[in-house]
Amino acid sequence: MATFLRTAVRDLGRERRLSITAQLVLLLLGHVLLWSWVGVSSRSNFDVPGDMVEAYAWGQGWAWGYYKHPPLSAWVTGLWFAVVPESHLGYSLLAAVNGAVGLAGLAVLARRFLPPPWVLLAVAVASLAPGLTTLAMRFNANAILVSTWPWATALFLRLMERGRRRDALLCGAVCALAMLGKYFSAVLLFSLLASALWWPAWRRRLAGGPVLLAVAVFALCLAPHALWLLAQTEGPLQYARQAGGHGDAGAALLRALHFALAQIVFPLLALVVFRLALTGPLRHRAFFAAMSAPLRPRHELPWLLALLPVATTMAVTVITGARTAWVWGLAIAAGLALLAACRAREAGAGLDLRRLWRVLLAVWLAVALLAPLWWQARAALRSPAVTEPREELAQAVADTWRREFGRALPWVGGTRVLAASVAFYAAEHPGYWSLWNRSVETPWVDDERLQAEGGAIVCERDDAGCEALAESWSADRRVLRVAKQARGHRFDARDYVVYLVAPGDETGER
Numbered sequence: 001m002a003t004f005l006r007t008a009v010r011d012l013g014r015e016r017r018l019s020i021t022a023q024l025v026l027l028l029l030g031h032v033l034l035w036s037w038v039g040v041s042s043r044s045n046f047d048v049p050g051d052m053v054e055a056y057a058w059g060q061g062w063a064w065g066y067y068k069h070p071p072l073s074a075w076v077t078g079l080w081f082a083v084v085p086e087s088h089l090g091y092s093l094l095a096a097v098n099g100a101v102g103l104a105g106l107a108v109l110a111r112r113f114l115p116p117p118w119v120l121l122a123v124a125v126a127s128l129a130p131g132l133t134t135l136a137m138r139f140n141a142n143a144i145l146v147s148t149w150p151w152a153t154a155l156f157l158r159l160m161e162r163g164r165r166r167d168a169l170l171c172g173a174v175c176a177l178a179m180l181g182k183y184f185s186a187v188l189l190f191s192l193l194a195s196a197l198w199w200p201a202w203r204r205r206l207a208g209g210p211v212l213l214a215v216a217v218f219a220l221c222l223a224p225h226a227l228w229l230l231a232q233t234e235g236p237l238q239y240a241r242q243a244g245g246h247g248d249a250g251a252a253l254l255r256a257l258h259f260a261l262a263q264i265v266f267p268l269l270a271l272v273v274f275r276l277a278l279t280g281p282l283r284h285r286a287f288f289a290a291m292s293a294p295l296r297p298r299h300e301l302p303w304l305l306a307l308l309p310v311a312t313t314m315a316v317t318v319i320t321g322a323r324t325a326w327v328w329g330l331a332i333a334a335g336l337a338l339l340a341a342c343r344a345r346e347a348g349a350g351l352d353l354r355r356l357w358r359v360l361l362a363v364w365l366a367v368a369l370l371a372p373l374w375w376q377a378r379a380a381l382r383s384p385a386v387t388e389p390r391e392e393l394a395q396a397v398a399d400t401w402r403r404e405f406g407r408a409l410p411w412v413g414g415t416r417v418l419a420a421s422v423a424f425y426a427a428e429h430p431g432y433w434s435l436w437n438r439s440v441e442t443p444w445v446d447d448e449r450l451q452a453e454g455g456a457i458v459c460e461r462d463d464a465g466c467e468a469l470a471e472s473w474s475a476d477r478r479v480l481r482v483a484k485q486a487r488g489h490r491f492d493a494r495d496y497v498v499y500l501v502a503p504g505d506e507t508g509e510r
Contacts, residue, residue, distance in 0.1 A: 020116035023353070024107055024123060027360075031103065031127050032096045034364050039092025039137050042371040043378075044386045044486055050417030051140035052091060056081065057420040057432035061444030064228035067437075068239045069141040071225065072181040076144065086424055095139040098147045099132045105150030106334045112157055113302055113342050117351050121277055122341035124360055128270035131333035141182045142327050148178040149188055149331035153305060156192045159214055160202045168210040172217025179222060183240060184328050187316070191308035195301060234440045252321045256314035262326035263310050264294050267333050267340075273363060274340060277356035278349040286349030290340035302342045306335035372487075379489050387491040389484040393418065394425035396482050397456050397498055404500060411445075411455030411501075415466045418458045418496065430455065435469050454503035461495045470499040 018026070046052035058066045059078025065071050077094070084090040103123050110119040126132055136143045155171040158164075175192075178185035196202040205211060229235060268291070275287045289296075294310075297303055309332055317324040345351075378386045401409040408428040412419045413435040423432040433450060434441035435457060457473060459466035471477075476499060483493035 017353075020120055023120055023357075024104075027120070027124060027127065028100045028103055030360075030364060032093070032100050034368060035096035035099065035133060035137060036089065036093045037368055038134075038371040039095060040088050042374045043088075044375070044484060045384070045388050045390050045421075046088075046091065047138040047140075048384050048388070050420060051138060053417065053420035053424045055140060056086070056091075056424045057442075060423065060431055061442060063444060064225045065232070065236060067232075067235055067441045069182060069236055070180045072148075072177060073139070073141050073144040075180075077139070086429060091139065092137065095137045095143065098139060098143060099127075099136050101147040102132060102150050102331065102334060103127055105147070105154055106338065109150055109154035109157065109334075110338050110341070112154070112161075113338065114345065117353055118341050118345050120353065121274065121351060121356060122337050124277075124356060125267070125270045125274045125340065126334045126337035128273055128360075128363060129267040129333035129337065130269075131266060131330035135327060135330055142184075142330050144181040145178065145185060145331040146334075148174065148181050149185070150334045152178045152185075152188060153192065153335070156196075157301075159210060160196055160199075160205055163205055163208060163210045165210060165213060168214040169217055172214035173221055175214075176218045176221035180225060182328075183236070184313075187309050187312045188331075190312055191305070194308055194312075195304045198304065199301075232440075234437070248321065249318070252318050255322075255324050256317040259317065259324050259326050259329060260310050260314055263329045263332045263336070267336050270333075270337070271340060273356070273359050274344070276359045277352055278344060279352045279355075280348065280350035282348035283350070286344040286347035289347040290344040293339045293343040294336065300342075302335075302339045306332070306339040309335070375487065379487070379491075382491065386486075387484055389482045389491070389494060390418070390421040391425040392482045392484055393458070393480065393496055394422040395427070396480050397422050397458055398426040398428055398430070400478070400480065400498065401456055401500060405454070405503060407503075409456055410453040411450055412458060413455060414458035414470065414499075415460045415463050418460065422456070422458055435466065452504040454501045457499040457501065459497040459499075461497055463497075467497060470497075474499040474501045476500040476502070 055073045055077040058071075058074035059076075059081065062075070062078065063071060066074055076098075080094045081090065084093065103126060106126055107119055107123050110122045114122060132146055136146050152171070152174045155167060155174050159167040159171045175185075175189060178188060196206055229237060232238075271287075271291060274290060275283075278286055280286075293303070294307055297307070310329070313324060313329065316322060375386060397412065398409045401407075409422075409426060409430045410428075411433050412422045412426075412430045413433045416434075416436075419435070420432055423430055431445065432442065433445040433455070438445055438447065457466070457470040459470060461479075467477075478498045478500070480496050480498050481493045482496070484491045
């Protein structure tokens with residue numbers, strides 16, 4: 001692999017330069033390798049709120065939906081770890097591959113508007129935006145949109161321009177996947193429909209057979225989830241309802257503005273690479289045109305595709321009072337990179353791909369070197385992302401269970417993030433079950449089997465609610481003190497409360 005990368009990069013500066021397709025492949029491969037390394041070297045735990053281990057826990061039980069979100073992120077996680085061993089590297093690799101899939105979709109989309117060298121530039125810029133890098137390394141229902149939105153947009157454009165049945169089938173299926181990732185994707189679908197209504201040729205095609213076929217495929221793919229959703233009394237609809245209707249118009253307006261500002265500002269650092277790749281006497285004007293493109297609307301598709309999701313989100317936030325979070329828009333960075341490339345090329349700039357690669361490789365090297373230093377900085381600050389002993393806790397719980405009952409730990413529940421962490425990190429990978437509401441959160445867990453096999457309940461020391469529920473299962477309460485020791489640091493030990501629920505053959509029927 002290293003030999004291939006060295007040879008490929010060296011060939012970029014020779015007359016027999018790699019084709020643009022080969023360079024795109026090289027860029028995607030570099031992206032996966034770099035951000036997999038970053039994920040491993042910059043943290044000891046996954047995200048502190050526990051979204052990643054939550055997706056893993058949900059992926060243990062296949063369902064048409066889960067109590068907080070539609071199922072795609074859990075499905076992907078479950079499929080991934082059916083093949084890849086559970087580890088920090090495995091999960092970091094999944095997050096990096098998810099970003100690379102989105103960048104490949106952006107390349108397909110960008111070919112509609114740009115010649116091949118500029119496609120490479122757009123993908124390179126997007127590959128450095130936080131939405132597809134640092135923020136997307138927290139793999140969850142927001143990050144899964146990074147891989148689905150660019151493909152949904154690209155396939156929708158193909159359907160509108162070609163009207164082929166194959167495009168209709170793919171467009172309908174991928175748009176359904178976007179909705180199965182997060183309901184926020186309705187913003188994307190509305191934006192695509194609004195773009196189609198804006199163009200006269202596309203308006204005529206909307207009533208045609210291929211578009212109706214795409215709608216039918218979309219509905220068919222979503223039907224099982226929709227039926228599941230309507231049958232829930234405590235599910236994603238109820239969870240989503242908590243994010244809306246808060247009544248304070250001023251606060252809603254501030255959230256809308258904050259969302260828009262975040263989407264526009266975060267890719268700006270990535271545009272430094274963009275600027276250094278531009279050449280010619282008009283490069284300064286072209287760079288200004290690219291930077292100001294979001295604020296200069298035109299009658300053009302790239303602007304609509306990039307900014308309509310932002311404008312729609314702002315409008316919905318103001319109207320409904322939704323608690324819109326800026327991290328919902330991670331996938332918007334791809335459209336903004338495309339818009340910047342289109343505006344710079346239109347302004348007359350040239351493009352130096354060898355300089356682009358030199359800058360890109362310099363950025364990659366800097367990020368690779370800074371990632372472990374970032375870990376050391378957070379270790380010095382005692383950041384929970386580094387210091388919490390979740391992996392050590394998982395092994396301690398599993399070892400305690402094995403010493404007590406002479407078998408592998410079968411099930412774990414308790415404080416959600418701790419229980420899901422034990423399910424991921426423990427060598428036995430016990431099944432996760434919800435202590436709080438099994439029938440809603442983990443309906444795939446059979447109560448009789450759970451009582452027969454027993455399990456462990458893990459609670460934060462100050463989680464009184466968890467302990468109260470755990471005491472209805474077991475009186476065997478223990479306190480485990482564990483500490484993380486890594487990279488020359490030994491962090492302060494932490495106490496966790498663990499209840500052992502004995503197997504049925506140890507206690508008889510409960």
